[in-house]
Amino acid sequence: MANKEFTHLDATGAAHMVDVGGKSTTTRQATAVAVVQTTPEVVSQISAQLIKKGDVLAVARVAGIMAAKKTSDLVPLCHPLALTKVTIDFALAPEQGQIEISATCAVQGVTGVEMEALTAVSVAALTIHDMCKAVDPRLQINGIQLQEKTGGKQGHWQREHAQHG
Amino acid sequence: MANKEFTHLDATGAAHMVDVGGKSTTTRQATAVAVVQTTPEVVSQISAQLIKKGDVLAVARVAGIMAAKKTSDLVPLCHPLALTKVTIDFALAPEQGQIEISATCAVQGVTGVEMEALTAVSVAALTIHDMCKAVDPRLQINGIQLQEKTGGKQGHWQREHAQHG
Amino acid sequence: MANKEFTHLDATGAAHMVDVGGKSTTTRQATAVAVVQTTPEVVSQISAQLIKKGDVLAVARVAGIMAAKKTSDLVPLCHPLALTKVTIDFALAPEQGQIEISATCAVQGVTGVEMEALTAVSVAALTIHDMCKAVDPRLQINGIQLQEKTGGKQGHWQREHAQHG
Amino acid sequence: MANKEFTHLDATGAAHMVDVGGKSTTTRQATAVAVVQTTPEVVSQISAQLIKKGDVLAVARVAGIMAAKKTSDLVPLCHPLALTKVTIDFALAPEQGQIEISATCAVQGVTGVEMEALTAVSVAALTIHDMCKAVDPRLQINGIQLQEKTGGKQGHWQREHAQHG
Amino acid sequence: MANKEFTHLDATGAAHMVDVGGKSTTTRQATAVAVVQTTPEVVSQISAQLIKKGDVLAVARVAGIMAAKKTSDLVPLCHPLALTKVTIDFALAPEQGQIEISATCAVQGVTGVEMEALTAVSVAALTIHDMCKAVDPRLQINGIQLQEKTGGKQGHWQREHAQHG
Amino acid sequence: MANKEFTHLDATGAAHMVDVGGKSTTTRQATAVAVVQTTPEVVSQISAQLIKKGDVLAVARVAGIMAAKKTSDLVPLCHPLALTKVTIDFALAPEQGQIEISATCAVQGVTGVEMEALTAVSVAALTIHDMCKAVDPRLQINGIQLQEKTGGKQGHWQREHAQHG
Numbered sequence: 004m005a006n007k008e009f010t011h012l013d014a015t016g017a018a019h020m021v022d023v024g025g026k027s028t029t030t031r032q033a034t035a036v037a038v039v040q041t042t043p044e045v046v047s048q049i050s051a052q053l054i055k056k057g058d059v060l061a062v063a064r065v066a067g068i069m070a071a072k073k074t075s076d077l078v079p080l081c082h083p084l085a086l087t088k089v090t091i092d093f094a095l096a097p098e099q100g101q102i103e104i105s106a107t108c109a110v111q112g113v114t115g116v117e118m119e120a121l122t123a124v125s126v127a128a129l130t131i132h133d134m135c136k137a138v139d140p141r142l143q144i145n146g147i148q149l150q151e152k153t154g155g156k157q158g159h160w161q162r163e164h165a166q167h168g
Numbered sequence: 169m170a171n172k173e174f175t176h177l178d179a180t181g182a183a184h185m186v187d188v189g190g191k192s193t194t195t196r197q198a199t200a201v202a203v204v205q206t207t208p209e210v211v212s213q214i215s216a217q218l219i220k221k222g223d224v225l226a227v228a229r230v231a232g233i234m235a236a237k238k239t240s241d242l243v244p245l246c247h248p249l250a251l252t253k254v255t256i257d258f259a260l261a262p263e264q265g266q267i268e269i270s271a272t273c274a275v276q277g278v279t280g281v282e283m284e285a286l287t288a289v290s291v292a293a294l295t296i297h298d299m300c301k302a303v304d305p306r307l308q309i310n311g312i313q314l315q316e317k318t319g320g321k322q323g324h325w326q327r328e329h330a331q332h333g
Numbered sequence: 334m335a336n337k338e339f340t341h342l343d344a345t346g347a348a349h350m351v352d353v354g355g356k357s358t359t360t361r362q363a364t365a366v367a368v369v370q371t372t373p374e375v376v377s378q379i380s381a382q383l384i385k386k387g388d389v390l391a392v393a394r395v396a397g398i399m400a401a402k403k404t405s406d407l408v409p410l411c412h413p414l415a416l417t418k419v420t421i422d423f424a425l426a427p428e429q430g431q432i433e434i435s436a437t438c439a440v441q442g443v444t445g446v447e448m449e450a451l452t453a454v455s456v457a458a459l460t461i462h463d464m465c466k467a468v469d470p471r472l473q474i475n476g477i478q479l480q481e482k483t484g485g486k487q488g489h490w491q492r493e494h495a496q497h498g
Numbered sequence: 499m500a501n502k503e504f505t506h507l508d509a510t511g512a513a514h515m516v517d518v519g520g521k522s523t524t525t526r527q528a529t530a531v532a533v534v535q536t537t538p539e540v541v542s543q544i545s546a547q548l549i550k551k552g553d554v555l556a557v558a559r560v561a562g563i564m565a566a567k568k569t570s571d572l573v574p575l576c577h578p579l580a581l582t583k584v585t586i587d588f589a590l591a592p593e594q595g596q597i598e599i600s601a602t603c604a605v606q607g608v609t610g611v612e613m614e615a616l617t618a619v620s621v622a623a624l625t626i627h628d629m630c631k632a633v634d635p636r637l638q639i640n641g642i643q644l645q646e647k648t649g650g651k652q653g654h655w656q657r658e659h660a661q662h663g
Numbered sequence: 664m665a666n667k668e669f670t671h672l673d674a675t676g677a678a679h680m681v682d683v684g685g686k687s688t689t690t691r692q693a694t695a696v697a698v699v700q701t702t703p704e705v706v707s708q709i710s711a712q713l714i715k716k717g718d719v720l721a722v723a724r725v726a727g728i729m730a731a732k733k734t735s736d737l738v739p740l741c742h743p744l745a746l747t748k749v750t751i752d753f754a755l756a757p758e759q760g761q762i763e764i765s766a767t768c769a770v771q772g773v774t775g776v777e778m779e780a781l782t783a784v785s786v787a788a789l790t791i792h793d794m795c796k797a798v799d800p801r802l803q804i805n806g807i808q809l810q811e812k813t814g815g816k817q818g819h820w821q822r823e824h825a826q827h828g
Numbered sequence: 829m830a831n832k833e834f835t836h837l838d839a840t841g842a843a844h845m846v847d848v849g850g851k852s853t854t855t856r857q858a859t860a861v862a863v864v865q866t867t868p869e870v871v872s873q874i875s876a877q878l879i880k881k882g883d884v885l886a887v888a889r890v891a892g893i894m895a896a897k898k899t900s901d902l903v904p905l906c907h908p909l910a911l912t913k914v915t916i917d918f919a920l921a922p923e924q925g926q927i928e929i930s931a932t933c934a935v936q937g938v939t940g941v942e943m944e945a946l947t948a949v950s951v952a953a954l955t956i957h958d959m960c961k962a963v964d965p966r967l968q969i970n971g972i973q974l975q976e977k978t979g980g981k982q983g984h985w986q987r988e989h990a991q992h993g
Contacts, residue, residue, distance in 0.1 A: 009919035009928050012885070018222025020893055022913035024855055024934050030519055056245055057183025058391060060507070065395040065574050066244050068515055072570055072578050075897055077238070077291050078298045079231050079890050080221055083897055083910045085578050087608065088517035094504035103504050109519050111608075113912065113936075117305075118298050125290050126242050128312070133243045133283050136314075140282075141327060144312035147293070149305055162306065174424035174433050177390070185398055187418035189360055189439050195684055223886060225672070230739050230890040233680055237735055237743055240402055244395050248402055248415045250743045252773065253682035259669035268669050274684050276773075278417065278441075339754035339763050342720070348552025350728055352748035354690055354769050367639075386575055387513025396574050405732055407568070407621050408628045409561050409725050410551055413732050413745050443747065443771075447635075448628050455620050456572050458642070463573045463613050470612075470644060471657065477623070477639035479631075492636065525849055555837070556721040560904050563845055564729070567900055567908055580908045582938065583847035589834035598834050604849050606938075678882025716905055717843025726904050737898070737951050738958045739891050740881055777965075778958050785950050786902050788972070793903045793943050796974075800942075801987060804972035807953070809965060822966065 020080050026113040031154030032088075033109075035120035037128045039102040040143040045135055046097040056134040060093050063104070063134075067091040067127030071108055074122040082114045089119070091127055104128055105150070117149050185245050191278040196319030197253075198274075200285035202293045204267040205308040210300055211262040221299040225258050228269070228299075232256040232292030236273055239287040247279045254284075256292055269293055270315070282314050350410050356443040361484030362418075363439075365450035367458045369432040370473040375465055376427040386464040390423050393434070393464075397421040397457030401438055404452040412444045419449070421457055434458055435480070447479050515575050521608040526649030527583075528604075530615035532623045534597040535638040540630055541592040551629040555588050558599070558629075562586040562622030566603055569617040579607045581614060586622055599623055600645070612644050680740050686773040691814030692748075693769075695780035697788045699762040700803040705795055706757040716794040720753050723764070723794075727751040727787030731768055734782040742774045749779075751787055764788055765810070777809050845905050851938040856979030857913075858934075860945035862953045864927040865968040870960055871922040881959040885918050888929070888959075892916040892952030896933055899947040907939045914944070916952055929953055930975070942974050 049059045056062075068089045075083040088109040095102055106123035108116040128144040135142055151161045214224045221227075233254045240248040253274040260267055271288035273281040293309040300307055316326045379389045386392075398419045405413040418439040425432055436453035438446040458474040465472055481491045544554045551557075563584045570578040583604040590597055601618035603611040623639040630637055646656045709719045716722075728749045735743040748769040755762055766783035768776040788804040795802055811821045874884045881887075893914045900908040913934040920927055931948035933941040953969040960967055976986045 008923065009921045009926075011917065011919040014915070014917050016217055016220075016222060017917075018227045018886070018889055018893065019916070020896075020911065020914040021221065022934060024912040024936055052181055055181075056186065057181060061388060061391040061513070062183045062244050062395055064513055065392055066242065068513065069399070069571075069574050070242055071515075073242070076894075077231065077235055077242075078295050079227050079894050080295075081298055082912065085580065085607075085910065086515065087519040087577065089515040090509070091512075091514070092506065092509050094506040096504045098503065101504075109517060111519055112910075117301060118294065121294055121297060125294060125309075129283065129286055129290060130243050130245075132286060132312075133246055136282060140314060140325065142313070144290075145310045147297075147309035147312075148307070149301075160305065173428065174426045174431075176422065176424040179420070179422050182422075183391070183394055183398065184421070185401075185416065185419040187439060189417040189441055226678070226883060226886040227890055229678055230887055233678065234736075234739050234894070236680075241399070244399050247417065250415065250745065250772075251680065252684040252742065254680040255674070256679070257671065257674050257677075259671040261669045263668065266669075274682060276684055277415075338758065339756045339761075341752065341754040344750070344752050346547055346550075346552060347752075348557045348721070348724055348728065349751070350731075350746065350749040351551065352769060354747040354771055382511055385511075386516065387511060392513045392574050396572065400572055403572070406729070407561065407565055407572075408625050409557050409729050410625075411628055412747065415745065442745075447631060448624065451624055451627060455624060455639075459613065459616055459620060460573050460575075462616060462642075463576055466612060466644075470655065472643070474620075474642035475640045477627075477642075478637070479635060490635065553721060556718060556843070557725055559843055560722055560725040563843065564901070564904050566845075580910065580937075581845065582849040582907065584845040585839070586844070587836065587839050587842075589836040591834045593833065596834075604847060606849055676877055676880075676882060678887045681881065712841055715841075716846065717841060722843045722904050726902065730902055733902070737891065737895055737902075738955050739887050740955075741958055777961060778954065781954055781957060785954060785969075789943065789946055789950060790903050790905075792946060792972075793906055796942060800974060800985065802973070804950075805970045807957075807969035807972075808967070809961075820965065 023082055023113045028111060028113055029154045031110050031112060031115050033115060033117045033120040033152040034105060034107045034150045035124050036103060036105045036150050037124035037144055038146040039128050039131050040145055041139045042100045043097050045139045046095055046100055050095055054134055059131055059134045063127040063130040064091045066130040067106055067123040070126030071119045071123040074119045078118050081118050084110050084112045086110055086119060115152060115155055117152055188247055188278045193276060193278055194319045196275050196277060196280050198280060198282045198285040198317040199270060199272045199315045200289050201268060201270045201315050202289035202309055203311040204293050204296050205310055206304045207265045208262050210304045211260055211265050215260055219299055224296055224299045228292040228295040229256045231295040232271055232288040235291030236284045236288040239284045243283055246283050249275050249277045251275050251284060280317060280320055282317055353412055353443045358441060358443055359484045361440050361442060361445050363445060363447045363450040363482040364435060364437045364480045365454050366433060366435045366480050367454035367474055368476040369458050369461050370475055371465060371469045372430045373427050375469045376425055376430050380425055384464055389461055389464045393457040393460040394421045396460040397436055397453040400456030401449045401453040404449045408448050411448050414440050414442045416440055416449060445482060445485055447482055518577055518608045523606060523608055524649045526605050526607060526610050528610060528612045528615045528647040529600060529602045529645045530619050531598060531600045531645050532619035532639055533641040534623050534626050535640055536634045537595045538592050540634045541590055541595050545590055549629055554626055554629045558622040558625040559586045561625040562601055562618040565621030566614045566618040569614045573613055576613050577609045579605050581605055610647060610650055612647055683742055683773045688771060688773055689814045691770050691772060691775050693775060693777045693780040693812040694765060694767045694810045695784050696763060696765045696810050697784035697804055698806040699788050699791050700805055701799045702760040703757050705799045706755055706760050710755055714794055719791055719794045723787040723790040724751045726790040727766055727783040730786030731779045731783040734779045738778050741778050744770050744772045746770050746779060751783060775812060775815055777812055848907055848938045853936060853938055854979045856935050856937060856940050858940060858942045858945040858977040859930060859932045859975045860949050861928060861930045861975050862949035862969055863971040864953050864956050865970055866960060866964045867925045868922050870964045871920055871925055875920055879959055884956055884959045888952040888955040889916045891955040892931055892948040895951030896944045896948040899944045903943050906943050909935050909937045911935055911944060940977060940980055942977055
């Protein structure tokens with residue numbers, strides 16, 4: 004392999020998993036939310052466990068927890084980490100035809116867990132979509148966003164307004 | 169194991185992967201969309217490839233394609249299937265600080281590919297979130313929804329209005 | 334790479350994923366069972382949803398369904414296949430402290446789905462173990478076995494006795 | 499999203515990955531076993547490496563080691579952890595037609611590795627089932643249980659009797 | 664979402680999983696090879712099963728078979744497919760310190776299995792590297808290439824020379 | 829399970845994931861390389877982003893980063909670890925028809941990251957192969973090898989010659 008004329012690409016701006024080796028290990032926690040928009044009827048059926056494919060919230064909860072653990076396998080530049088906690092909660096607004104999903108993840112580590120919480124609510128929402136698409140193919144998922152995080156250099160961060168822009 | 173008194177749970181309403189063995193194999197295609205809401209500045213930086221973690225749309229595109237193939241591993245009751253096509257497209261509205269992601273998946277199979285297209289746009293959006301969270305932690309993902317599908321018993325279905333409810 | 338003296342290992346008896354390309358595509362179905370042996374108290378707590386980690390049977394059901402889809406990723410020589418159906422059922426014998434798990438899988442394919450059904454009951458049982466190990470670390474899993482299968486060259490096969498040997 | 503009337507589900511008893519962030523990091527080790535029940539002839543064929551699909555115990559050993567690393571991907575509420583050791587051993591009782599599988603896992607971490615050892619023996623046993631099902635479709639897997647564990651708050655725990663109940 | 668001015672990126676040249684839905688289902692097979700270059704001593708130790716980490720070729724064989732099934736999860740634009748056959752063979756040239764790995768994969772499908780065979784030999788070679796790196800950290804993997812393929816529109820293709828360029 | 833005569837297999841030489849629990853946690857880094865051998869025309873087309881399947885190097889880069897995170901899932905005896913950094917670089921030698929890929933991985937851990945760097949370059953190279961196989965089915969991957977590593981008991985190690993043997 005001697006005498007070859009290799010021209011290195013300029014790696015500026017190239018995708019990479021950034022070096023977090025020098026960051027300090029602290030307890031880091033993050034909470035994210037998502038809102039499933041369907042119809043009042045569908046929220047009632049979910050609530051009454053009448054959806055034919057099964058207990059929608061129980062399945063979505065397990066799907067969200069398992070997805071949190073797969074985050075670094077899904078989001079290319081996410082660092083793998085050993086989550087110490089994942090919880091998923093649901094709140095129903097039947098009149099608006101809405102289900103709010105929130106997820107909280109924690110780790111003792113060198114990087115935050117925002118993406119893990121965001122992935123958990125996204126996959127829980129997709130699971131609700133899957134189980135209800137026969138009764139509402141028009142179902143939407145909105146407002147996937149970070150609500151709060153603690154730990155790391157920046158300390159505590161909290162979303163001041165629900166809406167962006 | 170004789171003489172045991174097992175009481176079977178009533179399996180009505182229990183989660184299960186429904187039997188699609190009797191459905192006919194046809195070409196099925198689905199298109200889904202998602203909208204990333206950030207700031208005009210961030211959309212400009214993405215467009216100019218100035219985000220420090222790398223070329224955001226190139227990475228999000230690959231993430232979305234790979235995620236489509238993992239759908240049945242993420243969404244518990246989804247049937248595994250051999251996708252024959254996945255494409256991801258991006259449209260930018262810099263003034264509104266928005267990026268619209270659309271994904272189209274196809275299969276020759278017995279079940280639809282709605283969830284695959286929805287998973288693709290969701291993970292592409294999460295990847296944009298991950299790469300831009302340092303510059304906009306308030307980034308939101310909205311409007312994850314099915315736009316159109318063809319094939320199967322129901323034939324062609326198209327979303328008439330962008331907004332639900 | 335010319336003039337090299339390569340000695341081929343005798344591949345007789347070496348592990349390989351056998352060629353099923355010539356087998357015919359038929360509807361194949363298989364049912365497997367497993368028995369979780371714990372105490373009457375634990376079965377009662379599971380039944381009353383009093384286990385602290387959550388609704389044991391709901392989580393085990395989802396875990397079993399998802400595991401069925403991962404079979405060829407776990408069992409080295411299993412062929413990957415597109416399952417068309419997975420169902421999991423539970424029967425409780427509180428007096429004996431037992432939970433019987435059964436799983437039925439189906440496919441339109443060239444290989445059977447015995448391993449998928451067996452993997453489903455095994456992982457459902459492991460999930461019950463995980464959720465109950467704080468209250469019964471001595472929990473056992475027994476009787477993982479095939480009960481019945483249909484389809485393929487051999488046609489219908491049914492286990493005549495519950496016990497082996 | 500203002501003025502919405504969300505009713506939070508009572509999360510008591512809902513499945514969650516419990517918070518282990520406050521537990522101390524120690525060396526934790528666990529050993530689990532499983533017994534494959536087949537016929538004397540099949541054990542002899544395995545022992546003599548005459549099973550057509552390949553060297554059964556070598557493949558089962560690799561499958562068990564790899565499965566231990568997938569535990570948190572299979573068992574929904576298991577915490578991901580970085581195993582520092584996995585060993586699998588086999589003991590044969592040809593006259594009884596039995597193969598005993600034992601697995602030992604270790605970690606420097608905040609949670610135990612019982613589920614990793616149990617998953618390892620289960621998947622090793624499933625692999626033996628897969629490779630021998632052509633010669634013994636009646637093969638059973640029994641006695642999947644924890645034998646011993648060390649580390650953590652509880653210290654050393656050892657199973658006093660082989661049989662439960 | 665009305666009145667937005669979205670500018671679609673020119674998708675020409677963008678990565679995508681190409682549409683293979685119109686291609687015909689035929690028996691497709693491919694064979695790939697790789698050569699591990701180490702020292703004569705290491706090849707002898709492998710051959711005599713003296714490497715401390717275990718039976719190198721048995722483990723590499725299982726790793727290669729399992730990797731073939733993961734190809735579409737590793738190579739972003741590969742189509743998922745249901746392999747019907749995977750075999751791995753080894754040939755040793757102790758005097759040259761070389762091990763040649765070959766893998767053959769087959770499918771009844773609409774796309775070729777070249778990448779599956781190439782992935783199988785690559786991961787088998789990486790496994791040999793892992794198990795021997797303590798005794799030869801300078802080990803190299805060379806000559807990963809397609810040898811032959813059959814099926815599909817192009818029919819039979821065979822590599823005429825071992826060396827490229 | 830009393831009175832059984834189990835004969836333990838001699839586990840000497842059996843595959844196992846070695847115990848690294850006693851090793852000290854240090855910053856460990858490794859760099860590996862691979863060389864893709866194709867034709868000058870193909871290197872030019874890649875460089876000019878004219879390959880029909882998409883931007884080859886952008887996709888290969890993402891594939892390599894994601895593969896580094898999957899190393900312990902691919903290579904059976906590799907310990908799982910939480911990578912803190914992954915970078916991939918490309919250098920082109922169009923006249924020789926060559927692309928050199930290098931990958932650097934780092935961790936704060938008890939085991940080295942050689943296999944992660946080697947897996948990253950291998951899968952990046954396979955991805956180039958996949959995207960270019962329509963224009964050059966004869967493409968080869970050569971020279972997959974470790975270049976340098978730091979950290980751990982052995983300290984700094986650097987490859988003195990490019991070629992083995």
